Amino acid sequence: MRLLHTSDWHLGRAFHRVNMLGAQAGFIDHLVDTVREHRVDAVVVSGDVYDRAVPPLAAVELFDGALHRLAGLGVPTVMISGNHDSARRLGVGAGLIDRAGIHLRTDPAGCGTPVLLADAYGDVAFYGLPYLEPALVKAEFGVDRAGHEAVLAAAMDRVRADLAGRPRGTRSVVLAHAFVTGGEQSDSERDITVGGVAAVPSGVFDGVDYVALGHLHGCQTLTGRVRYSGSPLPYSFSEHRHRKSMWLVDLDAEGGVAAERVDCPVPRALARLRGTLEELLADPALTEHEDAWVEATLTDPVRPDDPMARLTERFPHTLSLVFDPERAPGEAGVSYARRLADRSDQQIAEDFVTHVRGAGPDASEQGVLREAFDAVRADDTLREVAR
Secondary structure, eight states: OEEEEEOOOOBTOEETTEEOHHHHHHHHHHHHHHHHHTTOSEEEEESOOBSSSSOOHHHHHHHHHHHHHHHHHTOOEEEEOOTTSOHHHHTTTHHHHGGGTEEEEOOGGGTTSOEEEEETTEEEEEEEEOOOOHHHHHHHHTOSSOOHHHHHHHHHHHHHHHHHTSOTTOEEEEEEESEETTOOOOTTSOOOOBTTBOEEOGGGGTTSSEEEEESOSSOEEEETTEEEOOOSSOOSGGGTTOOOEEEEEEEOTTSOEEEEEEEOOOSSOEEEEEEOHHHHHHOGGGGGGTTSEEEEEEOOSSOOSSHHHHHHHHOTTEEEEEEOOOOOTTOOOOOHHHHHTTOOHHHHHHHHHHHHHSSOOOHHHHHHHHHHHHHHHHHHHHHHHHO
8 A cells, every 4th residue: 555644734834924825735736746646545644734723714725625636536535633733623524524535533532443444455554643632631541640652652552452453464554743752853843842751752653564753844764664754845944954755655465664755845945044244145155045045144243234135135035034143252242042042941940940049949849840831831732722
């Protein structure tokens, strides 16, 4: 069976205020063409179809058109909700559109109930594990501790139990939306840390033939059977080195996996440039980036006049301007943003405690801060669900 694995469409999202709807429509065209050209037997979409719980109408129309086109090809599609989606909204009408070959899996209670598709060698069971927010699903899975590893492990126990009761030789595919250990993050993914931990080990998914992951925006292989497709389009400058693609996966009669990447059309290259304003304006080596979307970091010790206007004369698609003055050793002036870069909410809070009272929080106080951040994230998720 030939699968096309994609995820993280984020329909409705902009890129630094640039409307991406046209590029997203171009991706849907490419997806449909790929399904037709490569004789794909099933499409799997591993979450974050939309960028937010209540997407704009244009994004909903684009999604609706994609489903109609895939159904028109007669190719089954299995899809789960991600942490950006409203599971309830995305899952509306799931029972009805199942009949058209579009299988939406957004209810955590259904993790152990597969979509069964068949080829010449028998059944392939597709198990959809939508994004599992630990605080919201721990009761469903009967776990004491609300953590990502605990709820995913419990969901996979249901998958393995169902698979064990099926005829020998039944192959299996799991769709999941999670941060799995070994995956490389970018600035585009929403933080899903709970209890100070976001990642789960890939061993949680042992016992199935292929795991189609979503959440991280870079296409990557964790093991021969566990892969992220990544987002089809860039959504932050941290993705400037990404090769945007989908996985074309062949599942043989014994459950063996062969996978190749299918590149996605990207509307414009990304470039991160750094130097003084005069260096960026004069360097001939930067000619190749003149048509790219540019993030420019200026290192001038004193902020130059009209830097954006001058930059856009050479790089008309400059979208982000950052100031990071280079100073002599020992010279003060590190910016607040620079001091906070790459630090988590927990670390920033602990630094604040240290600054205020002269000593950092002890282990018990760190636990209180962690619980507070987890409660805020859970509350934000509940509000998204209720909208």
